[in-house]
Amino acid sequence: xxxxxxxxxxxxxxxxxxxxxxxxxxxxxxxxxxxxxxxxxxxxxxxxxxxxxxxxxxxxxxxxxxxxxxxxxxxxxxxxxxxxxxxxxxxxxxxxxxxxxxxxxxxxxxxxxxxxxxxxxxxxxxxxxxxxxxxxxxxxxxxxxxxxxxxxxxxxxxxxxxxxxxxxxxxxxxxxxxxxxxxxxxxxxxxxxxxxxxxxxxxxxxxxxxxxxxxxxxxxxxxxxxxxxxxxxxxxxxxxxxxxxxxxxxxxxxxxxxxxxxxxxxxxxxxxxxxxxxxxxxxxxxxxxxxxxxxxxxxxxxxxxxxxxxxxxxxxxxxxxxxxxxxxxxxxxxxxxxxxxxxxxxxxxxxxxxxxxxxxxxxxxxxxxxxxxxxxxxxxxxxxxxxxxxxxxxxxxxxxxxxxxxxxxxxxxxxxxxxxxxxxxxxxxxxxxxxxxxxxxxxxxxxxxxxxxxxxxxxxxxxxxxxxxxxxxxxxxxxxxx
Amino acid sequence: xxxxxxxxxxxxxxxxxxxxxxxxxxxxxxxxxxxxxxxxxxxxxxxxxxxxxxxxxxxxxxxxxxxxxxxxxxxxxxxxxxxxxxxxxxxxxxxxxxxxxxxxxxxxxxxxxxxxxxxxxxxxxxxxxxxxxxxxxxxxxxxxxxxxxxxxxxxxxxxxxxxxxxxxxxxxxxxxxxxxxxxxxxxxxxxxxxxxxxxxxxxxxxxxxxxxxxxxxxxxxxxxxxxxxxxxxxxxxxxxxxxxxxxxxxxxxxxxxxxxxxxxxxxxxxxxxxxxxxxxxxxxxxxxxxxxxxxxxxxxxxxxxxxxxxxxxxxxxxxxxxxxxxxxxxxxxxxxxxxxxxxxxxxxxxxxxxxxxxxxxxxxxxxxxxxxxxxxxxxxxxxxxxxxxxxxxxxxxxxxxxxxxxxxxxxxxxxxxxxxxxxxxxxxxxxxxxxxxxxxxxxxxxxxxxxxxxxxxxxxxxxxxxxxxxxxxxxxxxxxxxxxxxxxxxxxx
Numbered sequence: 001x002x003x004x005x006x007x008x009x010x011x012x013x014x015x016x017x018x019x020x021x022x023x024x025x026x027x028x029x030x031x032x033x034x035x036x037x038x039x040x041x042x043x044x045x046x047x048x049x050x051x052x053x054x055x056x057x058x059x060x061x062x063x064x065x066x067x068x069x070x071x072x073x074x075x076x077x078x079x080x081x082x083x084x085x086x087x088x089x090x091x092x093x094x095x096x097x098x099x100x101x102x103x104x105x106x107x108x109x110x111x112x113x114x115x116x117x118x119x120x121x122x123x124x125x126x127x128x129x130x131x132x133x134x135x136x137x138x139x140x141x142x143x144x145x146x147x148x149x150x151x152x153x154x155x156x157x158x159x160x161x162x163x164x165x166x167x168x169x170x171x172x173x174x175x176x177x178x179x180x181x182x183x184x185x186x187x188x189x190x191x192x193x194x195x196x197x198x199x200x201x202x203x204x205x206x207x208x209x210x211x212x213x214x215x216x217x218x219x220x221x222x223x224x225x226x227x228x229x230x231x232x233x234x235x236x237x238x239x240x241x242x243x244x245x246x247x248x249x250x251x252x253x254x255x256x257x258x259x260x261x262x263x264x265x266x267x268x269x270x271x272x273x274x275x276x277x278x279x280x281x282x283x284x285x286x287x288x289x290x291x292x293x294x295x296x297x298x299x300x301x302x303x304x305x306x307x308x309x310x311x312x313x314x315x316x317x318x319x320x321x322x323x324x325x326x327x328x329x330x331x332x333x334x335x336x337x338x339x340x341x342x343x344x345x346x347x348x349x350x351x352x353x354x355x356x357x358x359x360x361x362x363x364x365x366x367x368x369x370x371x372x373x374x375x376x377x378x379x380x381x382x383x384x385x386x387x388x389x390x391x392x393x394x395x396x397x398x399x400x401x402x403x404x405x406x407x408x409x410x411x412x413x414x415x416x417x418x419x420x421x422x423x424x425x426x427x428x429x430x431x432x433x434x435x436x437x438x439x440x441x442x443x444x445x446x447x448x449x450x451x452x453x454x455x456x457x458x459x460x461x462x463x464x465x466x467x468x469x470x471x472x473x474x475x476x477x478x479x480x481x482x
Numbered sequence: 483x484x485x486x487x488x489x490x491x492x493x494x495x496x497x498x499x500x501x502x503x504x505x506x507x508x509x510x511x512x513x514x515x516x517x518x519x520x521x522x523x524x525x526x527x528x529x530x531x532x533x534x535x536x537x538x539x540x541x542x543x544x545x546x547x548x549x550x551x552x553x554x555x556x557x558x559x560x561x562x563x564x565x566x567x568x569x570x571x572x573x574x575x576x577x578x579x580x581x582x583x584x585x586x587x588x589x590x591x592x593x594x595x596x597x598x599x600x601x602x603x604x605x606x607x608x609x610x611x612x613x614x615x616x617x618x619x620x621x622x623x624x625x626x627x628x629x630x631x632x633x634x635x636x637x638x639x640x641x642x643x644x645x646x647x648x649x650x651x652x653x654x655x656x657x658x659x660x661x662x663x664x665x666x667x668x669x670x671x672x673x674x675x676x677x678x679x680x681x682x683x684x685x686x687x688x689x690x691x692x693x694x695x696x697x698x699x700x701x702x703x704x705x706x707x708x709x710x711x712x713x714x715x716x717x718x719x720x721x722x723x724x725x726x727x728x729x730x731x732x733x734x735x736x737x738x739x740x741x742x743x744x745x746x747x748x749x750x751x752x753x754x755x756x757x758x759x760x761x762x763x764x765x766x767x768x769x770x771x772x773x774x775x776x777x778x779x780x781x782x783x784x785x786x787x788x789x790x791x792x793x794x795x796x797x798x799x800x801x802x803x804x805x806x807x808x809x810x811x812x813x814x815x816x817x818x819x820x821x822x823x824x825x826x827x828x829x830x831x832x833x834x835x836x837x838x839x840x841x842x843x844x845x846x847x848x849x850x851x852x853x854x855x856x857x858x859x860x861x862x863x864x865x866x867x868x869x870x871x872x873x874x875x876x877x878x879x880x881x882x883x884x885x886x887x888x889x890x891x892x893x894x895x896x897x898x899x900x901x902x903x904x905x906x907x908x909x910x911x912x913x914x915x916x917x918x919x920x921x922x923x924x925x926x927x928x929x930x931x932x933x934x935x936x937x938x939x940x941x942x943x944x945x946x947x948x949x950x951x952x953x954x955x956x957x958x959x960x961x962x963x964x965x966x967x968x969x970x971x972x973x974x975x
Contacts, residue, residue, distance in 0.1 A: 060954050061880065132874040139868070146921055154921045158913070165909060169872065170902045173886065177898060181890045 001055050001068055004039045004078065004119045008032055012112035019105035022097075029089050029108050036115065037082040044075045048474060054125060063180045066132070069125035069188070072474050073258065073327055077251045078122035080334045081244050085115055087453045088239040091342055094449025095235050098349040107147060107233070113140040118244045121252065127176055127186040127260065130252060131168075134216070137248055138164045144236045145229050156231035163225035164215045171213030178206055179260065188255060192262020203261060203271035210256050211275055211312070216249025219312055220282040223305045230297040234345030237297060242304055242337035247330050250311040254326055263318040267402070275316035276402075280410045283309035287417035294355045296344045299421060300337065306414065307333045307380065313407065314395045322398020324475050328468065329391035332379060335460045336388055339376030340422075342454035343369050346446035356425055361434030363426075365444045368451055370429040372458035377422040379461040382415050387464025394468075485529065489542035489555040492526040492565065493608045493621075495519050500600035509584060509592030516596040517576045520603060524573040527565040531962075534562045539975070541613070541676075549613070550674035556613030558975065560748075560966040563817065564610045564740045567824045571732035572603045578832055578941035579725045582839060586637060586723070595635060599729070601628035606737045615663045615673045618741065619656065622705070625737075626652045629730055633722040637838075641721035644714075651704055651714040658701030665694035679749050679975055686750060698745050699761070706738030708765075708802060709772035712795045719791035724835025727787060731794050732828035736820045739801055743813075747970040754973075757808050765806035770900060772799030777907035781914070786834050786844045789911055790827065793870065796904070797823045800885060803901075807888045810967045815884030817963035822877035822952065826866050829945030833863045836934035836942065841927065846915060851924030853916075855931040858939055860919050862946045867912035869949045872905045876953040880960060 011032030018025040046053055047070050057066035092111070096104050117140055120133030138161065146157035180186055182202070183193040194203065215222045229241050257263060257272070266272045283306045290302035307329070314326025346369045347353055347362065363370040379386035382393075392411060399407030445451050484491070499519035503512035533540060534557055544553040557565075579599070583592050605625025609618050630652070634645035667673055669690050670681045685691055700711070707715040715735075719727045746756050756762065773796050780792035801823065804816025836859040837852065838844050853860040869876035882901060889897035933939075952959050969975075 058954060061883065061956055061960060064883070066954065128874070135873055136875075139873075143920075149921050154917065157921075158917070161913070162909075165871075166906055169905050169909075170899075173872075173882075173902055174895075174898050177883075177886050177890050181887075 001043055001053055001070060001123060004036060004043065004082075004123065005068075005116055007036045007039060008112045008116035008119065011036075012109045012116070015105060015108045015112060022104065025105060025108060026089075026093050029092075029112065030086070032112060033082070033086040033089050036119070037086055040075070040078045040082045040119075043070050044079055046070070047072060047075050060128070063184070063186060064128045065126065066129050067125040068123040068129065070123060071188070073251070073254060074122040074124070076327060076471075076475065077247060077330060078119055080331055081115065081118045081122065081247070084239060084243050084334060084338055084457070087457060088235055088338070091238070091345070091450055091453040092235040094447040095233065095345050095349055098447045098450065099233070101147070101233055103147065106143060110140050110143045111236075111239075114144070114240060114244060118248060121248045124188075126188060127179065127256070130255065131172060131176060134172075134214075134248065134252065135165070135168060137245060138168070138216075141236070141240050141245055144240065145232045147233055147236070148231060153231045156228040159228035160225045163222055167213055167215035167222050171209045173213075175206060175209035175213050178209065182206075188259035190259065192258075192260055192265050194260060195262050195265045200269035200271050203265065203269050204274065207261065207266075207272055207275060211253065211278075214249050214252045214256075216245055217253050217312055218246060218249065218305045218308050219278065220285060220305070220309075223282070223286065226305055227298055227301040230295075230301050234297070234341060234348060237301075238338050238341035238345065241301070242341050243334045246304060246308055247334060250308050250315075250326075251330060253312055254315050254323070254330075257315040257318060258323065263320070263323060266318040272316040272318055276313060276404055276407070279309045279313035279316055280407060282306070283313065283414055284410060284417070287414055287421065290421045291417065294357055296347070296354060296356050296359075296425070297341070299356060300340050300344060303340075303380065303418070303421065304337055307337065310392070310395060310411075314398060317395070317398050317402045317404060317407070319398045319401040321394050321401055324472055325391050325394025325396075325398055327475050328394060328471050329388075331471065332387035332391045332461070332464050335457050335464060336376045336379035336386075339372055339454055339457040339461065340380070342450065342457065343373040343376070346450045346454060349450055350444060350446040356428070358435075359425060359428045360432040361429070363429030364434075366446070367443060368445060368455055370426065372454045373429070374426045375458040375461055377426060379464075380422065381418040385465045386461045387467075388461070389465065390468040485533065487542075488526050488529050488533065489540060489557055489611060490544065492523060492530065492569075492611055493604055495522050495526065496600045496607065497604040500597050500604060503593050503597040503600060507590050507593045509587070509589040512593035512596040513576070513580050513583075516579075516600055519600060520569070520573045520576045523603065523607060524569040527562065527569040530557050531562045531566055533557075534559055550672045550677040553617055554613040554674055554676070555611050556676060556975070557611060558969060559962060560743065560969055561610045561740065563962045563966050564737060564820065565607060567736055567821050568603070568606050568610060568733045571824050571828050572729065574941050574944050575725055575729050575732075575828065575832070578728075578835070578938055581935060581937045582725050582835060583723065585839060587635070591635075595632065595723075598628040598631045599725075601625070602632060602729070602734075606733050609737050610740055613675045615666065615675060615678065617673075619660045619663055622659065623656055625734065626656060629726070629734060632726040632729075633718050635726070636721040636723050638721045640717070644717035644721045648714040648718045651711075655701045655704030658697045658704070662694040662697035662701060665690050665697065669694070675744070675749055676975055679751070679973065682749060683751050686755065695745075695750065695759075699742075702738055702742045702745065706735050706742060706802075707795055707798055709768050709775065709795060709799060712772070712776070712798075715795060716788055716791040719794065719831075720785055720788035724831055724838055727791075728828045728831035728835065731790075731831055732824040735794070735798055736824055739798070739805075739816075739820060743805065743970055748973055748975045751973050762806045762808055765802050769799040769803035769806055772796055773803065773900070773904040774907065777904055777911065780911045781907065783911075784846050786837075786846055786849070786915060787831070789846075789915075790830055790834065793908070793911065794827055796908070797827065797870075800881065800901075800904075804885050804888065807892065808971075809888055809891060810964070810971055811884060811891055812888035813967035813970055814960065814964045815881060815888055817966050818884055818956075818960050819881035821959045821963065822881045822949075825877060825945050825948045825952065826869050829866045829942055829949060830863065830870070832938070832942040832945065833859050833866065836938050839938060840931050840934055846918055848925065848927070849915070849919055850922035851919070851928050852931065853920035855924060855928055856933050859934050859942075862939075862942055863919075864916055865946050866949055867916065869953065871908040871912060875950065877949045877959070878953075880953060880956055884960070
């Protein structure tokens with residue numbers, strides 16, 4: 001298990017050492033990604049068999065220890081992140097070279113460190129360990145966001161850091177202190193550690209500290225960092241701000257709900273009710289904002305804010321179906337959104353276009369890319385036969401279970417909004433003639449290293465449609481202990 | 483034999499080495515003497531720690547004269563902890579001093595600098611180890627006089643006014659302390675701290691004793707730079723040579739804090755007395771003001787050394803905040819932060835000293851793009867900066883965790899909120915430097931820079947390493963601090 005953590009770190013060192021030979025450096029990145037994925041699958045195999053391997057590192061102070069444990073929720077996250085890292089690395093090579101980006105070694109190093117931090121978050125056995133890696137992830141992605149080093153990148157990166165570190169210091173640390181004071185431990189335990197230790201009111205307040213302290217989940221009003229982070233090169237937006245970083249946020253919230261509060265405790269006290277309303281608001285509001293954005297990446301960023309709130313919503317509803325749906329949405333949204341970001345990057349690489357309004361007729365020049373966008377978008381909207389359909393269905397069903405009828409309505413409205421901000425892009429690409437009136441006759445795609453990964457993730461969205469039962473069984477394990 | 487006389491050796495080694503440095507008048511030889519003496523002092527502190535852990539309080543009769551007539555050196559867990567911090571910082575800095583000092587001074591001046599360095603070290607160790615109130619005053623003056631000289635040796639001419647300012651304030655502080663000690667002597671007829679602790683409880687509410695306490699409090703607060711008595715500190719640290727700033731930031735104020743604890747808790751009878759005075763509330767208020775005012779002022783500094791100096795005032799606020807709780811967890815946090823802050827701030831001053839060494843300036847606007855030209859130095863700076871703002875996995879987090887925990891124990895949630903907000907301000911001033919250093923295009927001057935030599939990097943990185951090591955392995959720092967805190971509360975001496 002430690003291997004999964006160490007592999008990317010060793011990779012980072014090797015990337016530094018091979019920094020002068022780009023081909024060798026990229027090989028190191030790819031091999032590292034493959035090895036990490038292999039080691040994660042190995043742990044997953046053990047977890048499917050019901051194992052919960054643990055590694056204890058050391059005690060820092062009473063109640064604070066560094067320890068790791070594999071469990072289904074974390075493994076799902078680790079699996080997605082490590083798998084998509086492979087795909088993303090291939091894409092990165094195409095993108096970074098295609099755009100002749102500066103400081104590529106620094107880029108790959110920070111990426112590897114970020115992935116190591118992601119693994120740490122996924123495998124953490126207690127809140128303290130999770131918190132440490134959560135901060136490492138923020139810090140290691142800061143140079144990636146600021147990569148372009150111009151005024152815009154600087155101010156974006158500053159917002160990114162201020163909000164993420166700020167919320168974690170102001171809300172997350174007090175939440176840790178309070179949890180420790182109430183429960184006497186910070187360990188993740190099935191069924192939660194706060195049952196009987198916290199009143200309904202305390203639980204509600206504590207949940208607020210966590211929900212806002214985990215700024216990476218981008219619950220409004222602490223979502224501003226995510227659009228700011230879009231100044232980063234697109235592979236960063238794709239893997240980190242559609243998968244690793246934001247999913248680390250919602251994953252942490254799920255983890256806190258399942259293993260710290262305990263879903264039954266939340267249901268019994270009704271302490272998470274307010275978060276249901278806030279998350280519903282957040283997901284609708286972000287969709288509306290996405291409609292107004294012309295910049296493609298900004299539109300996708302607000303779409304991410306909205307989709308993350310689905311997961312927070314699932315966690316807040318806290319019924320078993322909603323939780324499974326939320327966890328599934330971590331997976332389905334990851335594949336869907338990374339595809340969309342890959343497409344945005346491919347368009348930028350091929351044509352240097354960044355605004356939605358510039359995309360008229362682009363589908364004829366980039367048919368594969370835009371077809372992938374179409375598939376990814378459908379999955380985000382939640383239409384069968386794509387993965388996104390299941391997770392939204394589960395969350396809606398969970399909402400009915402929890403007597404939140406309005407959630408179903410909100411989800412439907414949101415899906416309509418999704419259609420409204422994603423489909424026009426496809427329509428423009430394929431059915432609107434190009435602005436300059438010149439008929440496009442030949443295909444002019446981005447480098448194939450960019451195109452293949454995005455087609456691949458689009459296909460994966462389809463594959464996920466056929467896996468919900470497997471995921472459900474796998475995730476069923478998180479309810480263990482009740 | 484050596485083990486038996488360790489308490490004396492602790493002070494005598496650097497004390498004897500100091501005139502030796504003055505006599506040889508050769509920079510390199512003086513440095514070698516200082517190196518040996520400072521590491522020997524560190525070894526003595528470790529030896530003392532082992533002995534105290536083994537056999538409890540050590541009472542050493544200076545010159546064979548029995549206390550309370552003779553001078554007693556009395557070592558318990560509280561002061562051995564401070565001895566360890568002071569001698570440790572003192573030892574780590576010396577290898578750095580070689581290049582840093584030789585770059586600016588001729589051989590003779592170098593020897594003088596090392597003489598002063600050793601005298602300052604002697605004084606600080608003496609204050610910490612002695613069990614005699616008047617002896618405290620004497621050693622305090624030795625260290626202060628030596629530090630005035632060390633500050634006045636800065637490269638900026640403003641260091642002279644800074645040293646003078648410190649001289650005036652320091653002398654006022656020392657005078658207050660000696661008045662306080664005199665009053666105590668008049669009332670009890672003894673200068674021995676242990677003896678005082680036995681006699682004071684009977685008369686502790688008489689006016690002269692309270693007056694003595696007031697004089698001591700103000701005098702010591704001046705020395706520890708408690709807001710608003712901190713005015714001497716920013717200029718002194720900003721304009722002194724880097725070695726001096728690092729040394730003083732890591733040791734001088736820490737020793738003053740030790741004195742504060744020693745007088746209030748040991749001499750005046752533990753928690754019981756401390757909480758009957760209005761001091762906890764006053765101290766709490768002043769600490770909070772220090773944490774915020776000094777941090778906010780730090781944000782607006784253009785000289786990075788001055789910024790770090792204001793940051794020191796703020797961090798001292800964190801320490802005194804822990805003291806003001808008067809609980810075991812609070813004192814543990816305060817003692818731990820003495821240890822942790824010494825590591826962080828000494829390291830930061832050494833690293834910024836590297837910049838000064840290579841660039842000749844520590845103005846923030848002159849440092850544009852320096853992260854690319856001095857990557858190792860600035861990486862260390864970022865690492866320690868993160869620690870300062872309390873990132874988990876570093877020492878800064880450990881201190882703040884205990885300070886927060888202490889507030890939670892008392893149900894003071896608003897204090898937790900203030901602690902975290904103060905940390906945010908820390909983030910702003912560290913972030914400013916990081917941004918300029920990494921995301922501005924290097925100026926013409928910066929682009930010709932090269933990384934500092936290993937002789938300057940290694941000592942600084944020993945401290946960076948320590949900031950991370952003690953951030954996860956806390957049995958030494960927190961472990962000792964906790965035991966010391968419980969001794970303080972019980973007034974066991």
